[in-house]
Amino acid sequence: MQINFFKYQGTGNDFVMIDNRNNTFPKNNTKLIEFLCDRRFGIGGDGLILLENHDKYDFTMVYYNSDGSTSTMCGNGGRCLVAFAKQLGIIDNEAHFEASDGYHYAKIENNLIALQMIDVTDVKHFDTHEFVYTGSPHHVQMVKDIQQFDVKNIGAKLRYSDLYDESGCNINFVEQLDADTFSVRTYERGVEDETFSCGTGATGVAIAMHSTYKTDAKRVNINVLGGKLTISFDVENNTYKNVFLTGPAELVFGGSLEV
């Protein structure tokens, strides 16, 4: 079969995008998804996203990690999918769509995609870290000298440690740069490596930093290896609401391959 695809990236978190409105993509073929995401033998990406029809909203987002596993929400992937939907002419500058964690609203402003994330009520505090669920599970841990930190090995150890069940967790390491700016590096489960950016992770970090009083800003800058993200929110009765993840999302190239 022939597969037509586009490759997008959002702050260096990169995705193979496929328009599956005709339902022809073999969704249970884990090996195929892994192959398409492979950087040497395939197209290359941290994940693969299908854009599908929805009976009420503009589209449905179906997300797979690069190991071919179906997973929970991907914030950067959601932002890239909004840019892809605009390219396909499905939306103009606003989108309403459904993902694994429910309904999402997004808007395109000044070439940036602002994606509304789920409300977050429960930030769990531990001696060494915080745990936040922002559509995907996130471990948030402060470190010093983050640029020298061994994210891949220490991230993998924590992801497979007794702290988490077999489904694991994404592991974010954080260093504060100023009152409202943090540097973040993330080990992503399902990629089993450090990625250049993680949107649900950046969102989790911003909320964890606010809830532990490291910042009182409600607009937090997160610097990742692949660029800059901004997370804004309101706080009402310990619930983080109107949470928006904002940043660039760009088309890299498109093509087709025979599989």
Ligand SMILES: N[C@@H](CCC[C@H](N)C(=O)O)C(=O)O
């Ligand atoms: N890169 C993503 C997160 C993707 C899901 C994650 N790997 C998981 O399995 O939990 C993002 O931008 O949020």
